[in-house]
Amino acid sequence: MLKGTTANGETSGPGTTVGVNVALSGTLKDQNDIHIYGLIDGEVISERTVTVGKTAQVKGPVRGNIVTIAGVVRGSIDAAEKLELLDSAKIFGSISTKDLVIHSGAIFVGKCTMPSDFDESGEPVATDEEAVPVHVETTASESDTSEELASADTGEADLKPEEE
């Protein structure tokens, strides 16, 4: 297994997995895949795949090439290639991706930006840099959303197993 270091100083290796009973704060940066099942307060950056599992809660921006969300993300998501929101996903923040899949049941509150070669009138745009902003409102009930916001105050104490 070969390990190296990028210009930014982050290590490359087998990837990172944040288990279900782990709370993490800071910038989680990996050249390889990142799998999250626990709590993260900070930025998540991967050059490859980021998977936010059903049990995961992320408070901060998520950036990756292919991003799959099944848990809760409170922050922006930037997926260079593809973003998939599974039915259990709850996103409170803006998203940006070229290829978007939202499964029925997913909650998304925020703004969506999809870089495209066409403008709003369907005419080709001069550069690839411009994006078409789309505003999406959630279809979730008010009680669902407020319940989620209330559960955002998760801390270290939440990790304590109920019974050993």
Add this chain to the structure above:
Amino acid sequence: MYYYILEAPSNRAVRQTYQRLRDTLTNLGIAGEMVASSPARTPEELTVMGLEKGYSTIVAVGGDYHINQIATIVMNRAVLGIVPINASKQVTDLIGVTDIKAAAESLKFRRLTTVSTILVEPDLPIFLNAEIIPPKMAKISLVIDNRVRAFAYFNRAVINRSLEIEITSTHLTEAKKLFGLFEMGGNVITSESHFHGRSIRIVTDPELPLLVAGKPIAQAPVTLRLLPESLKVITRRGTVS
């Protein structure tokens, strides 16, 4: 020529294995100087003696702890050869052989693989996996590359020579009582986490020993640092490290 350091033989079977090894090495034409460790002469002291005599290849013959002790002295100074006797899978996987005959042949062909090791600050290197195993679920906190801070409850933490740490925990959720009589549910939750970095500080609550081959070598809190490509090891041809 090779300098062989044999682990102090624990029984007659091991002595016989050493004799077979001597014969095999002689037949292959790589029988060098052989010394056996004892309480009076530790593997570390024998390794230093071998290096002072000018040997460029030190061969550790024995189990995990013995191999680790020799490797920590050899790193950045000479080439390490390994003949595993009652060694764990991590050793046999690294060198790509499980028996002494194949190990002796690998020594003859001398294919070198460079591997990383870790340093327990301030000055204790580790070659083989280090473990922290609490008697019951305990708390661990990590600071990785001074950038990420992580907390977890754990049953076992394993740190390998590439400074990859695996943290596992298993616990039962509380069973629900139906009508205050019958217990329902109680799921087993297993958590597995993997982190890696160039520097990891580990703090446990309570303070727990860091074990190599089951023997304590340090006590948490500890700071581990990656020593990239610091040891040349003789491996079997075609082995992928």
